[in-house]
Amino acid sequence: MRNQVRIEGVARRVEPVRYTPAGIPVLSFELEHESKQQAGGFERAVRCVISAQMVGTEAPQTAPQLEGNTVCVDGFLAAKSLRNPRLVLHVQHVELIKV
Amino acid sequence: MRNQVRIEGVARRVEPVRYTPAGIPVLSFELEHESKQQAGGFERAVRCVISAQMVGTEAPQTAPQLEGNTVCVDGFLAAKSLRNPRLVLHVQHVELIKV
Numbered sequence: 125m126r127n128q129v130r131i132e133g134v135a136r137r138v139e140p141v142r143y144t145p146a147g148i149p150v151l152s153f154e155l156e157h158e159s160k161q162q163a164g165g166f167e168r169a170v171r172c173v174i175s176a177q178m179v180g181t182e183a184p185q186t187a188p189q190l191e192g193n194t195v196c197v198d199g200f201l202a203a204k205s206l207r208n209p210r211l212v213l214h215v216q217h218v219e220l221i222k223v
Numbered sequence: 224m225r226n227q228v229r230i231e232g233v234a235r236r237v238e239p240v241r242y243t244p245a246g247i248p249v250l251s252f253e254l255e256h257e258s259k260q261q262a263g264g265f266e267r268a269v270r271c272v273i274s275a276q277m278v279g280t281e282a283p284q285t286a287p288q289l290e291g292n293t294v295c296v297d298g299f300l301a302a303k304s305l306r307n308p309r310l311v312l313h314v315q316h317v318e319l320i321k322v
Contacts (some may be wrong), residue, residue, distance in 0.1 A: 161226055210309075
């Protein structure tokens with residue numbers, strides 16, 4: 125099943141990279157998004173803050189570039205955990221839009 | 224700012240279409256998504272339930288087709304309200320994948 129997100133926003137609350145017991149780097153931050161979007165023939169002002177998480181070797185070199193910068197994230201949505209349905213954006217690719 | 228989601232899932236808890244004071248039809252349902260996705264070189268099992276909302280003239284004719292069916296939704300993410308940060312998927316297009 126497809127699960128594709130492309131969203132731009134300002135990266136905030138970038139946490140220090142942590143490592144899983146298996147040594148995998150994990151980077152967590154928040155993405156503040158604000159825009160106008162069209163739906164059903166109506167334009168609406170859109171705001172949201174999305175919890176984002178990036179795992180793998182690119183995480184440590186991505187971390188320093190994020191805080192306060194506008195980025196475009198490609199990823200997919202998942203529940204935070206089996207018990208916590210809150211949506212998390214799992215980052216597959218990050219592009220720096222504006223510093 | 225870009226804000227694009229394409230996600231497949233099973234439509235559940237399809238509510239009766241309601242109308243705003245201005246007479247605009249609003250359709251609310253939940254999208255149950257389950258898949259395997261790749262991130263940072265790792266494959267992970269993904270599950271989530273996303274609140275979805277469709278407004279406008281297509282809502283009434285879309286409603287009867289949804290319950291229990293697999294659909295592909297194109298839309299964007301927004302906070303439920305200024306005071307409620309929970310993410311809602313605003314539906315721009317729905318495609319019936321499997322009945």
